[in-house]
Each structure stands twice: as structure tokens, then as C-alpha cells.
Amino acid sequence: MKEFELIQTYFSGRGPQRKDVVLGVGDDAALTKMPQDMLLVVATDTMVENTHFFKDACPRSIGHRCMAVNLSDFAAMGAEPAWASIALTLPSVDEEWVKEFTEGLFEIAEYYNVQIIGGDTTQGPLAVSVSLKGFVAEGKALLRSGAKAGDWLFVTGQLGDSALAVEAKLGKESISEDALKKVQQRFDYPAARIAAGHVLRHAATSALDVSDGLVQDLGHILKASGVSAEIDVDKVPVSPVVVEAVGEERALELALMGGEDYELLFTVPEEQKGYLELNATAMGINYTCIGQIKGGDSGVSLRRKGKPYVLSNNKGFQHFSE
Template sequence: MKEFELIKKYFTEQAVKRKDVLIGVGDDCAIVTPSEKQNIAIATDTLVAGVHFPVNTSPRAIGHKAVAVNLSDLAAVGAEPSWVSVAITLPEIDEEWIDEFCKGLFELCEYYNVQVIGGDTTQGPLSITITAQGLVPAGQEMLRTGAKSGDWIYVTGELGDAALALSHILGKETLEQAIFEKVKQRLDYPTPRVLAGQALRNYASSAIDLSDGLMADLSHICGASGLGANIVLEKLPLSDSLVEALGEEKAIETALAGGDDYELLFSVSEDNKVGLETALGHTGVKFTCIGQFNPSEKITTTLNSKPTAINVKGFEHFATND
């Protein structure tokens, strides 16, 4: 099968046809029509086999995750996802693999009314780069720079399950099958917090998505906003599976250091707290206040009101010092 037919077959049959896409897959470029009232948010993330997902991950999960991690970035600025470009590098043509990959990819796109507008298919070691674009009312973008001292720190969902699943796959932990199946869903099929991101726009002072781990990502907001923060460890939202598998102390460490959660971390001023909790309540997403920003430029933690010394680092590629 030729490249052109391969792309055509899978990418032109997508159900989503947005009105703002004039030309989708099939010409030299896609052509989209922007609106003057909305800015465009653009995110690009690459997943490499064996680095960002275990080599034996199901193609459906890979397709889901490749889109999800990008929609998660859009959610973190409060954008409504609209268009994605998909660049796939494949070692060989395997129609079944592509079929499953596309299922995972398009399911998520259709759920959020996102159109695949183009991309590239090339031969080589397996990796996927997606560029996702979304629309956000001009001036309402949530940035990493907006946090203020005294703002409350929140996260959506529960933390650490994806990292626990990865520990089992890497042989660092041995989980009961039932627990593994549960947390593996969170590693393979992360839920981008798209609706929560949009609900936060009018209330949150800053936001980021948790891909590298809570401590690493929180430090990005601290760095960008020139702040420190204290995290109240007993408030961290941990799943029953995580606590059952690791015990509370190790569960907390995993929630702080583990990557791949794709939850949102965001900040809100005292004045906006009620408004935010009401708006987020309507989305049905779990959210928890876990700490507060302060002017110290350091990140500290407390457990039952006592300071703790926890040394954790988030996941970084090429991190030679870890």
C-alpha cells in the first residue's frame, strides 16, 4: 500500500467535520478560518515508543494517549480543542495496528469535536507527534505566570496511579492483577481535563497540566510566577488502589513525583474560591485544594501541620543527574 492511500483511507473518513475547517487532509496544507474574538492555543507533544509508553502498549492506547497529552496542554490554558495534525512514524505497515491506533485517536477527537486536519506518515522507529490547536476567548488564557502569593493550589482527579502502573510494568513493584488493571487504565487512557480547563478560565490565576509529576510541574509555576509553595501532604488526592498497593507514605511520594497523571494543577485567589468551586462542581470533575503559594521561592511540604523533608523530582527526558 502506498503512503497516500494509507493516509487517505484512515484520515479522510473521520466523522468530525468542523465548519471552521475549509480544507482538511489531502492538499499541501490544511486551511482553517479563525475568529477575531478567539485566540489560538497551540501545543505539540511527541510520544516515542519505549520512552513515553512501554513498547508493548496497545495501539489503541497509543492513539488515545497521543491526542490526550496534547488536549491536556490545551486544557491547561483553558482552550477548547479544535484541530489536530498527526505525524506518525511507523517501522512497517500493519493495517491492524493502524486501525486500532486510529480508533483510539478518533474516539477522543470525536468526543471533543476535534478534526484531524492533516499530518504525515513516514517510515522509521515508532513515534507520534501531534500538534493540537484550540480556541480561547482573547484575554482569558490561563498562564503559568499568573499565580500570586496567598493563592490556593488545587488539583483535579487523583494522583500517582499512572506512575504505579508504570512501576509494575518496569518490575519495580509487583501489583495484584485487579489493582494493576485499574491503574493501567490511568496510564494508557489518561483523561484530558478539557471541560474543567474551560470552567476554570474566569476564576483560576494560573494553571498547568501534570505530565512530569506534581513537584516538577508545580516548580514550573513557582518559577514562572516568582513564588514558593507549601503542599499539605494529607490533602493529596490518592486512589484507594494506590494506598492499598504502597501504603500511605509511599503513596504520597508517588503522587508527588510520578508523571503521566494529566490532571490539572491550578491556583485561585481567596476571592475567587467560591466561584471556582461552583463552576468546577458543574463539570463533575473531582478537585482538591492541596496547598498555598507563598513568597519564599521554595517548595515545602507539611504532614499533619508538621514540616516534612521530602526529596522528589519529576520525570525529565535526558535527566542525567537523577
Template sequence: MSDIGQLTEFDIIARYFADIDGAGHQPSVALGIGDDCAILSLAANQQLAFSIDTLVSGRHFPDDADPYQLGQRALAVAVSDLAAMGAKPLAFTLALTLPSVDSQWLDDFSRGLRLAAGQYKIPLIGGDTTQGPLTITLQVHGSLCSQAVLKRSAAQPGDAIFVTGTVGDAAAALAVIEGRLVVDQQQHEFLMQRFYQPTARIEVGQSLLGVANAAVDISDGLLADLAHIATASKLAAMINVDQLPLSAVMKQVIAKPQALAYALKGGDDYELCFTVARDNITQIKTLAQRLSLPITEVGIMAAGSGVSCVDDHGDDVVIDIAGYQHFTQSE
């Protein structure tokens, strides 16, 4: 990055971030940017849900990532945690560590961040900037009715397991970024969109309150994240690999064994995985139609422990092909 002069921390905030208001006033924000602390007000019977995510250049995204796309990705990744709990976004804070001050990078990054903030109607209310290796940390805040929340620990034996959207696309995108997979221009655009502009399923999460029993967002891969539900709920989970929702691009460019590995062990899709009592499955189908979003039944919760995979014939399936790995620092 090139230096543009003696901009202070407050200059950077005022120039690039002070007007990221989530496309409108958020009544829960009693005090935003400008004081030592921001203040949020909650309605009666509401609880505050909050989560923090850190993205490090070279580990969570390529060093040469497009800052406009990176701004969108950074916020979507954080907001996805609110979606998994069924929370309504209220506000977020940003801690940004920069190697140096680059006006073009900051302009592009803040535009991407502003676009995502408008999409999720979540304003920026504070944060911090400092110098160092490029690191982006966002803390998101949301509200929940104290009587309704999605947890990982509430799955029940016999629950059906569902997944929104398609899975494995981000792992395939990483293969393209690293030169391990060659695709045409249209396929490239689709995969990059899935990696840099994932959709936090906020409306799905809120619609699942009172319908689903347990939920998690798919950040580390379906197997790993479903294992969180299984462990917290003291149950076993079984996935039918032939039911996994794969995108048309995945089916076109990747052989089935590797596609299944990406879908099961890849990460960064930020779709929701949740469990539902069989009596409520009709409501899930209605939700999928209302949102025009694929929501696919992929397995079942049962007594026991761990996560296993089978095919349509009921035969055990062992996934031993490496899927998604975070970017690693070069030695």
C-alpha cells in the same frame, strides 16, 4: 511489525486516518486533509493556541503497548495542554513514524485515535507519515478569547493551589508495567486506564477562565509542574502532602511514603494544577459538584521562591523516594 505490501503514504492516510473528524464538522476547519496545508478560521477576538507533543516508543510508552490504547493516550496527552490554557479544541495534526506497515497495528491505533477525537470533538486535519523507529507526534490547535487565558505566570500571593482528580496513578501504573508492583485484576485495569486513557480536563480549563489565576497540566509530576507556576509567577508554592488526592487503589496497594512520592514526583497524570484567589474558592467547589469531579485544595502560593512540602502539623516533609521516570532505552 509485519509488512503488508506496497501501501504508499497516501494509501495509509486514506485507509486509516482520513475519516477522523472529531465526531462532527468543526466550523473552524476551512480546509482539512488533502492539500499541502490545512486552514483554520478564527472568530473575531479569538486567538490560536497550539502545542506539540512527541511520544517515542521505549521512552514514553512500552514497545509492546496496545496500539488501541496508545491512540487514545497520544491525543489526550496533547489535548491536555489546551485544557491547561482554557482553550477550546479546534483540530490536530499527526506525524507518524513507523518501523514498517502493519495493518492490524494501524487499524487498532486509528480506532483509538478516532475514539479520543470524538471525545474531545477535535478533527484530524493533516500530518505526515514516514519510516523509522515508532514515534508519534501530534500538534493540537485550539481557540481562546484574546481577553481570557490561563497562564503559568499569573499566580498571586495567597492563592490556593488546587488539583483535579487524583495524582500518582500513572506512576503506579508504570511500576506495574515494569514488574515492580503486583496488583489484582481490578486494580490493574484501573491503573492501566489511568496510564493509557488519561482525561484531558477541557471542560475544567474552560470553566476556570476568569476564575483561576494560573494553571498547568501535570505531565512531569506535581512538584515539577507547580514549580513552573512558581518560577513564572516569581512566587513560592507550599504543598500539604496530607491533602494530596490519592485514589483508592493507590491507598490499597502502596505504602504512604511511596504513594506520596508517586503523587508528587510521578508524571503522566494529566490532571490540572491551578491557583485561585481565596474569594473564588466557592466557585471551584461549585464547579467540582457540577462536574462530579474531585477538585482538591492542596496548598498555597506565597512570597519567595521554590516549592516546599509540609504535613497537617506544619512540619516540613522531604520527599526523597524516586517517583516516575520516563522509559529509558536499553544499553
């Protein structure tokens, strides 16, 4: 099967067919109609075998994740996803692989109403790069740079599952089959917090998604905003599966330093806490206040049971090949 045939069979005409797509897959470029007075939002993320997924990774999961990580960037901006281009590089044309990959890809694309408008399939070492396009109203995008001293620091969902999945896979943690199944599912099929991002657009002063680890990613907000932060470690929403599998201490470490959970980390001023509570709760969004933004440039301070807390390994998450 040649490139043209492959595209024809597994990509053309699949997934949502949006009314704002004037020309999709099949010409030199795609054409889409932008809604008036909106800014174009663009995110690009690449996944490479042995760096972002293991050699034996399920193609369906790769299809899901390559889209999910970009959707997560959109969630962190409070933006509306619309169209994606997929650059897929394959060692050989393995039809079964492409079939499963596109199943994972189109399932999540369908859920978030994203149309695949183009891309490129090439021969080479396994990798996939997604460039996601969409929109956000002017002045409404959530940046990393808006955090102010006094703002409260929040995170959605629970942390630590994906990091434990990676540690287990690397043989650094030995856990029960049941626990492995649960954390692996979280690693393979991360959710993108698009709905949370929409609520935060009207409540948060800054936001990003936790891909490299809570402490490390918080550093980006602090640097961009010129502030510091204090995390109350006891409040961090550690995944109960991880606590049960490796104990409270190690679980806390994984929750603070582990990446790939794709939860949103965000700051909300005192006067917007009510709005957040009302709207996030109404939409069934789980979130936890884990600390507060402070002035100065002293970075992240951790406190546990009222005392300063120091992490044994303060290096952040560097993906699993590094």
C-alpha cells in the same frame, strides 16, 4: 499498502467534520476559519516508543494518549481544541496496527470535537507527534505566570495511578492483577480536563497539567510567577487504588513525584473560591485544595501533620527510559 492508500483508508473523512475546516487532509496544507477576536492556541507533543510508551503498548492506547496529552495542555490553558495534525512514523506499514491506532485516536477526537486536518506518515522508528490547534479569547488564557502569594493551590482528580502502572511494568512494584488492570487503564487512557479548564478560565490565576509530577510541575508555576508554595501533604488526593496496592507511604510518594496523570494543578485567589466551588461542583469536576502560594523564592515546602516533611527521592519523574 503505500502512504497515500494508508491515509485514504484510515484517516480521510474520519472523525468530526467541523464547519470551520475549509480544506482538510489531501492538499499541500490545510485551511481553517478562525473565530473572530480569538487567539490561536498551539500545543505540540511527541510520543516515542520506549520513552513514552512500552514496546508492547496497545496501539489503541497510543492513539488515545498522543491526542490526550495535547488536549491536556489545552485544558491547562483554558483553551478550546479544534484541529490536529498527526505526524506518524512507522517501522513498516502494519495495517492492523494503524487500524487500532486510529480507533483510539478518532474516539477521543470525536469526544472533544477535534478534526484531523493533516499530517504526515513516514517510515522509521515508531513515534507519533500531534500538533493541536484551537482558540481562546484574548486575555482569557491560563498561564503559568499568574500565581500570587495568598492564592490557594488546587489539583483536579486523584494522583499516583499512572506512576504505579509504570513502576509495576518496570518490575519495581509487585501488585495484584486487579490493581494493575486499574492503574494501567488510567495510564493507557488518561482524560484531558477540558471542562475544568473552562471553569478555571474565570477563576484561576495560573494553571498547568501534571505530566512530570506534582512537585516538579508546581516548580514551573513558582518559577514563572516568582512565588513559593506550601503543600499540605495530608490533603493530596492520593488514588485509593494505589494506597491499597503499595501502602500509604509509597502511594504518597507516587502521588507527589509520579507523572503522566494529566490532572490540572492551579491557583485560585480567595475571592474566586466561591465561583470555583459553585461552577466546578455544578459540572461534576473533582478538585482538592492542597496548599497555598507564599511569597519569596524558597520553592515547594511540604508539611505533613503540621510538621515539615522531606521526600526521600526528590528528583521528579523523568519518563521511564531515563
